[in-house]
Amino acid sequence: MMGNLKLQSLFLQLAFAFCVFISSLSFGDAGITSTFIRSEWPSIDIPLDHEVFAVPQGYNAPQQVHITQGDYEGKAVIISWVTHDEPEPNSVQYGTSDGSYEFTAEGVVTNYTFYKYKSGYIHHCLIADLKYDTKYYYKIGSGDSAREFWFRSPPKVDPDASYKFGIIGDLGQTFNSLSTLNHYMKSGAQTVLFLGDISYADRYQFNDVGLRWDTWGRFAEQSTAYQPWIWSAGNHEIEYMPYMGEVEPFKSYIHRYLTPYLASKSSSPLWYAIRRASAHIIVLSAYSPFVKYTPQWHWIHEEFERVDREKTPWLIVLMHVPIYNSNEAHFEEGDSMRSVFESLFVKYRVDVVFAGHVHAYERSYRISSVHNNVSGDHHIVPDKSAPVYITVGDGGNQEGLAGRFKDPQPEYSAFREPSYGHSTLEIKNRTHALYHWNRNDDGKKVATDAFVLRNQYWARNRRRRKLKKHIQMVIDEEMAS
Ligand SMILES: *[C@@H]1O[C@H](CO)[C@@H](O)[C@H](O)[C@H]1NC(C)=O
């Protein structure tokens, strides 16, 4: 026990030292390309009869239970589930003590078809006016088929609220996906920031597309029923499949996974923002119009103005496609988004941008190309105002790993490795957060990439205040002499 604590504190010290090391780096220090490749199982989906896909017993039993934040501040959740026999009951009983439920909320029901597949009844129930930082128990379904779960509401929005986020992308439903989910669930993180590409159901055809959304919902329930997953959409959610008569983009995704987009004055569930604990999280859609004058472009300008770093010091952006990526896979696919969004990320001093899409792990230094124009030379230079860009597209789906990186490693790339894994961002207070990438490694937790993230707003201001004090002291001394 004692040894463990010592190890932890040693690790923290090392992480801090590493951070100081990184921040003292000028551009040109070589990044690391880890030659380690971990691909434990073949990239095939878990068979349908596997226990992780088991349908809960009983008539009309609720399945595929998942929750997400339901408002702007974290005082509401949306609880969603699917029933297959009938649309009733459609309510959630909930309360703060186990087994006795003081409150009831009514949901809405929806269903859809995809080719000849008919979805079950998809229930969405908003529970509002939660107390902060409180464990809630909830019950859905009726009689013998009723099921009970719990979740914990986040702390009040506050600049020093500590909170631990998990970051997962491109998950799918293979044995590697299961391994990522199991590792994540041991991390102690409280909310998942999901980077898009959920079920990979679009790799199937005809009625199997809908069926593989259902299996994914049952597979992920062990986590999604107990803590919010903050969704963003990837290309595998588009499902534009004209040969089956399916041409409505994001049809399955939008029916099944709600987002609280209205609370941030967005006009689409595909882009939105939330505030949670000490973080302001902005979700962008790579597969919706984003150029100048489009709704998403207008919205992000307004949303950045709403960010209040005095209340939420941590500004985090999620988008499926990375705008800095040195993998052969999806190389330069993010350039159009870079030309639209990067100057905003620098202007508003975003702390970190998380992306998926590329099935590997990569982290950049703080860099930007905003001082050059797109039509001119692509000069990427160190930029203290810029975010760190992190790609965590390594959840473990059936497409496998993106094992080929550009050689040599570009100067902006700090660390890269083609293995499956997930990340955590543990916010300590307004100035410090501990970041960690965990490779899936035989059930062991391996701190493959870890560093301390210093807040772009508060760490800077503190430095500025120190500088001001120092200048004042120099002036005072000179006046006195
Ligand atoms: C939704 O469910 C109702 C009631 O079972 C059914 O009549 C309707 O056809 C379903 N709609 C779709 C789009 O599947």
Ligand SMILES: *[C@@H]1O[C@H](CO)[C@@H](O)[C@H](O)[C@H]1NC(C)=O
């Ligand atoms: C962008 O590059 C072009 C061509 O090199 C140059 O003419 C133009 O002035 C540049 N614009 C800015 C804003 O630097």
Ligand SMILES: *[C@@H]1O[C@H](CO)[C@@H](O)[C@H](O)[C@H]1NC(C)=O
């Ligand atoms: C913030 O957290 C870091 C790391 O735990 C700690 O070193 C620092 O003193 C904290 N700052 C404040 C203002 O509490």
Ligand SMILES: [Fe+2]
């Ligand atoms: Fe993708």
